[in-house]
Amino acid sequence: MTVAEIVAEVKVRIDQDGDAGFFSDADLISLTNEAYRDITRFCESLEKDSTTSVGSYDSLQSIPADFLESRQMRWSTNRQLYVRSEREMDWDINNWMFETGTPDNAIYFNWNQIRLSPIPQSAGTLRFRYAYVPSTDLTSTDEPSLPDVFASILVDYVCAHGFAIMKEYENAERKWGDYLVRRQDLKRRSKQDQMTPDTMDNQRPVDVFNYPLWDQGYRNRAGRR
Amino acid sequence: MNLGDIKAAARLRLQDTRSIVWSDVGLALFANDALDELTQSEATLKRVSFSLIEDQRTYSLPTNLLELRGVKINGNKMFGTHASLLEELDSRYLSTTGTPGYYYLQDLLTMAFYPTPSWTDSYTEFEAESGMVSGEDGVVVQVTVDDTDATFDSDSGVLIDWFDTSQATNSVIESLDGEVTGYSDGPFVCQISYVYRVPDLVNDGDTPELPVYMHDALVFYTVAEALRKEGQGQDKKAAKFWQSRFQELQKEWFARNLEWSRGEDQFASQRPVSWGDDLETRMRVWP
Numbered sequence: 002m003t004v005a006e007i008v009a010e011v012k013v014r015i016d017q018d019g020d021a022g023f024f025s026d027a028d029l030i031s032l033t034n035e036a037y038r039d040i041t042r043f044c045e046s047l048e049k050d051s052t053t054s055v056g057s058y059d060s061l062q063s064i065p066a067d068f069l070e071s072r073q074m075r076w077s078t079n080r081q082l083y084v085r086s087e088r089e090m091d092w093d094i095n096n097w098m099f100e101t102g103t104p105d106n107a108i109y110f111n112w113n114q115i116r117l118s119p120i121p122q123s124a125g126t127l128r129f130r131y132a133y134v135p136s137t138d139l140t141s142t143d144e145p146s147l148p149d150v151f152a153s154i155l156v157d158y159v160c161a162h163g164f165a166i167m168k169e170y171e172n173a174e175r176k177w178g179d180y181l182v183r184r185q186d187l188k189r190r191s192k193q194d195q196m197t198p199d200t201m202d203n204q205r206p207v208d209v210f211n212y213p214l215w216d217q218g219y220r221n222r223a224g225r226r
Numbered sequence: 227m228n229l230g231d232i233k234a235a236a237r238l239r240l241q242d243t244r245s246i247v248w249s250d251v252g253l254a255l256f257a258n259d260a261l262d263e264l265t266q267s268e269a270t271l272k273r274v275s276f277s278l279i280e281d282q283r284t285y286s287l288p289t290n291l292l293e294l295r296g297v298k299i300n301g302n303k304m305f306g307t308h309a310s311l312l313e314e315l316d317s318r319y320l321s322t323t324g325t326p327g328y329y330y331l332q333d334l335l336t337m338a339f340y341p342t343p344s345w346t347d348s349y350t351e352f353e354a355e356s357g358m359v360s361g362e363d364g365v366v367v368q369v370t371v372d373d374t375d376a377t378f379d380s381d382s383g384v385l386i387d388w389f390d391t392s393q394a395t396n397s398v399i400e401s402l403d404g405e406v407t408g409y410s411d412g413p414f415v416c417q418i419s420y421v422y423r424v425p426d427l428v429n430d431g432d433t434p435e436l437p438v439y440m441h442d443a444l445v446f447y448t449v450a451e452a453l454r455k456e457g458q459g460q461d462k463k464a465a466k467f468w469q470s471r472f473q474e475l476q477k478e479w480f481a482r483n484l485e486w487s488r489g490e491d492q493f494a495s496q497r498p499v500s501w502g503d504d505l506e507t508r509m510r511v512w513p
Binding site: 028031035038039041042043066067068069070087091095096098099110111112113134136162165166168170173174177 | 235238239241269270271272273295296298301302303417419436437438439442461463464467468478482483
């Protein structure tokens with residue numbers, strides 16, 4: 002389903018005839034992109050690889066702009082990097098920020114940087130697999146990377162927001178409800194099918210971690226809870 | 227998405243593309259409020275370094291500081307404490323000098339160290355418990371210093387740590403005749419990491435210091451605030467819809483922040499916390 006097809010379906014659902022109505026095509030494409038970001042962010046359904054050449058003694062690396070959550074990190078050939086927090090590092094090694102050697106750990110700093118520890122003594126490659134949210138907008142001929150059966154979720158999102166903008170609140174709430182249910186279903190499926198393990202899975206602080214939010218995918222799984 | 231894009235997206239939702247009801251200044255204000263709501267968390271960290279001055283106890287903190295996260299001197303972790311504890315520990319804590327081991331907040335924008343920093347200025351000068359100084363009694367016979375490394379050889383002693391100026395760790399050299407103590411490596415450099423307040427969006431070309439997918443949250447908040455404002459465009463029902471969109475993103479963002487960093491809040495115990503009023507803090511920082 003292309004963006005143009007999504008826009009056409011939205012127009013029918015919100016009773017807009019052609020371009021003469023409430024929204025221009027550009028408005029609806031913009032809402033479709035917003036919907037796509039929302040879906041991919043919530044469901045973590047998109048993953049890709051990134052390879053960065055790292056010079057010797059170059060420990061601080063930028064995280065890709067579309068980064069959402071890490072899946073795997075490897076140093077050079079195939080050395081696994083463990084994602085740890087600064088707190089854990091401080092606890093283990095007093096001056097870890099200055100230790101040199103072959104990297105074993107990757108530590109997040111801010112939302113856009115990652116530090117390798119020990120600092121690489123020789124140049125290497127950082128291989129990074131991560132869930133991402135598209136940072137460039139789809140155009141009308143593009144097709145969102147979603148299974149066909151779920152592409153129409155985007156229609157629900159755009160309709161809900163369209164109705165809200167037009168102050169048709171009952172319709173907006175109904176469509177929004179549809180969207181939330183289907184988004185949850187997609188998240189459940191993408192989590193079930195996610196073959197690459199989440200490297201942070203066993204490191205989450207369970208006592209304050211917002212599981213109700215994160216676990217929505219599992220919550221409705223048959224036989225569980 | 228820059229400020230111009232955020233305002234345009236908000237105007238689409240407000241159906242006010244000609245700025246009849248809401249001014250650009252007002253929308254920019256709401257967008258900056260949203261930025262504040264989202265960024266005072268573990269995911270907006272900065273790290274700065276500054277040199278310590280001998281015998282100076284207090285240092286100014288950056289004005290955009292919200293909370294300190296970590297303090298290191300020459301790479302070594304400092305422990306957070308506070309003045310009343312130090313007073314119990316050492317009645318002369320304001321004037322005690324040495325290698326700092328603790329830091330504390332003097333006020334919101336001033337930090338202090340205990341002991342007050344002092345050091346030996348030269349690599350070749352150090353103190354020894356039993357007077358073993360280079361060239362005297364032959365304990366340490368050679369000190370080589372270049373740009374990055376200092377190497378110590380000892381006649382009769384055992385070198386238990388090596389010294390690298392890039393690491394700038396304190397070194398201790400034990401010998402049969404005595405123990406070299408208090409060796410310092412020249413001026414200390416302090417490195418702090420802290421949660422900072424991100425700069426306001428002023429010009430239309432300014433981009434929020436947040437990942438791209440969180441920029442939508444600024445739009446939702448701006449729309450919600452605009453619709454909540456009393457006046458011609460007020461629509462509380464619509465405001466609630468957009469506000470809930472913002473809140474979902476905000477919660478997810480904070481949850482991700484906690485997962486990423488989980489940096490210990492070293493001042494947690496110093497906050498005047500009464501039952502319940504730390505809920506907002508707990509949502510965004512690791513206690």
